[in-house]
Amino acid sequence: MLIADYFRHAAPRRSPVIWVAAAAAICVCVLPAAYRAHDDYLRVVGEEETRLSRAADRMVGLMADAGGAPVEAFNKYAPLIVQQREGASMGLGTWDGDMVARQPEPEAFVGKSLREDRAYLAHRANDGAPTSGLRERTLAGAPRLIVTRSFPDRDQPTHVLFVTRDLSDVLAAWRRRVWLDAAQFLVVAGAVLTFAGMAARREEGLRRSAASAAEREALYHTLFQGNRAVKLLIDPADGALVDVNAAACAFYGYSRDKLLTMRIADINILNQEEIAAEMAAAAAEKRTHFFFRHRLASGEIRDVEIHSGPVQYMGRSLLYSIIHDVTDRRRLEAERARLFTAIEQSQASVVITDTQGTIQYVNPAFTRISGYSAEEIVGENPRVLKSGHTSEEEYRAMWRTLASGEPYSAVFLNKKKDGSQYWEHAQLSPVRDATGAVVSYVAVKENITELKKAEQDLLEANHQLAEQAAKLQTVNAELEQFAYVASHDLRQPLRSISSFLQLIDRKLNDADPETREFIGYAVSGARRMDRLIVGLLDYSRIGRKSGPLAPTSLDEVARISLQTCGPAIEEAGGTAEIVGALPVVIGDAGELQRLLDNMIGNAVKYRAPDRPLRIEIGGATAADRVTFWVADNGVGVAPKDHERIFQMFQRLSAGGDGDGIGLAICKKIVERLGGAIRVESALGRGCRFIIDLPTGGPALVGDGALTNIKG
């Protein structure tokens, strides 16, 4: 294994010295062993050969001494010798090559030809000299040693004597010895090689460790200093920065020298507990990286992702940290999360399709509106929503527009899952990838069913309003005519009644006073009737005779009004005064004057008999309205009547010369200007009529067109 390891890891440039030494050691071991084995072989075979040769020579001697027929002599002595030489056998052949005797087992061999036998051939080739040889392969399959002799001698041979022995046992014993030797050798050689391998390795290790600290420094510099990634080596004991690379200096904005004086806590804005919590979270999520926030020299905080692990460096265990600035990625992720939330929460339905029109995404609003869940609709074509209202031509135009990369917007009548229909305003936009190719379409659709309905309702309402307005125009015209007729035709007979009653009165100069008193009542009734008609006409004419509303100086109007009413005030023995500056109001000068005339007239009319009349007109401007008032010290109005006095024909005192129209006209004038009139008063304490008007005039200047009669 070690050897295999060695060769597997062998590098060509390793030193051969050790291996030369190892080879030499092995040779030193192998050669004597081989020599010894060979020597042993020769010895054992040689011993056998010596024994067989001695037996053969003795047999030749015995046969020569016996004389007579060699075969008989052989048969006489051979069994004895074969018996002495265990495992040996003897054979006798004629010089010509016929086996004539064999001991033992003569019957198996005698009569066989020897002419093909290698031992016989070798003997004849040797000119009858004695031979010996080892035949590894024989008929019996065993290695045999064969020794031959000529008989009676090599000069006049008649027969060839063979002495053989099976050497299987001898050679087996020899082989065993050789194998034992070989096994011993292998053990020794293995030990030598192991030692050599270890020595080689050690030598290699030494060589490597010696291989240039400068080269290693360069490598380190490349891997650490030269890397674009921000890298820190941190002492885990106190967080001190042991080494930082150029990218770190650039990222943090500190010089290398400065950074090397800092600790990681100076950079990480989290405290110890928070850091520990993040590390625990990373462990729980099986993350090998942490998310922290680091402060740069500029004070800027960046989100960083840190890959960190322990390294051994210069004999110290340090934390090797690679810092990635993920601020932008975080921001994008947050942005993406925000956008996704916006889409998910949107009231408008959002549908995203691929360029084939196959739906890839729908938001919850889509499900809410259409009734199709995301699972049902994703993978479908939006045509399932078609109600048939939109023409195919329009759909084609839509796809054409989108395919050309232009947005398209239209209103569709679509069909829900339950078959009911809804109106949608869809804004469809192509989405392009970085290369500008259209990759999908986004549809943002607003359910405008309610809007459509409201639009329809509005149209109907407008139509009705127009009809109403037209009717109102007619009614107004009729009313105008009516008012005119009233002013003319009602007053004509009234005037006749009044005039002729007066004429009768004059003719009745001498009649009894009671008759004349009755006529007086009739005349004053007719006069009152005429005043009422005139008042009604005035009331109905407010806002019709006057011109457009314009900023009007109330001060000016009040002065004219006081001039107009001056005689009446003087006659009543009263005084009137404008207190302070009066505001400018939006209105019609003529109507405003009538308003003031009416109120001044009221003040004169309802003055207190026991004190001189005093009238004051004042005003003020607030942020959103102007206020003015007319105050007097007259009889006043009881609080219960504060509302009633502004109603038509509501007179408080029977038999007074009021006709119950003046304040109703005032109220109408003020309300036409978008304002309000009210009275502050108590019975016997005078009253103050307060008018509030909006600064900008009535909210709807054209209001008069519909609410007032217009000629």
Place this chain on the structure above:
Amino acid sequence: MASAMAPFEVMIVDDEPADVLLLRMALGQAGYACNVTTAGNGAEALEKLRECAKAHRPGPDLILLDLNMPQMSGQEFLLKARQEPGVRLPPVVVVSTSDAERDVSAAYASGASGYLPKPVDIDDLFVAVKRIEDYWFGTMRRPAQL
């Protein structure tokens, strides 16, 4: 004072007999000697003016014209009389029940020389008519007296 002269002629154009009577009384009360002719509506009045023109008579010196009359209103009469050749239209004072502004302005626009809303009080009427006579009789007579 004007006795040496031909009496002043005033034509009252009014469909209301009571009003005609009152105006007649008012004219008489003022103390001027004058002949009063009457017409019940604009058409009658126009016909009378035509007759005068045919007969080469000078016709009325002053017309007191009501506006709201059957057949032909006062305003229509004014317009037609002014346009008709040969017809001589004397000064016209409109005397109407209406004091509506549109009637007043329309009357002046049609050529009226004065406008008197009919007062409800008889004394007011008498005073108003006397003022008219004071003005117009004085004006009209002056060249003849010189």
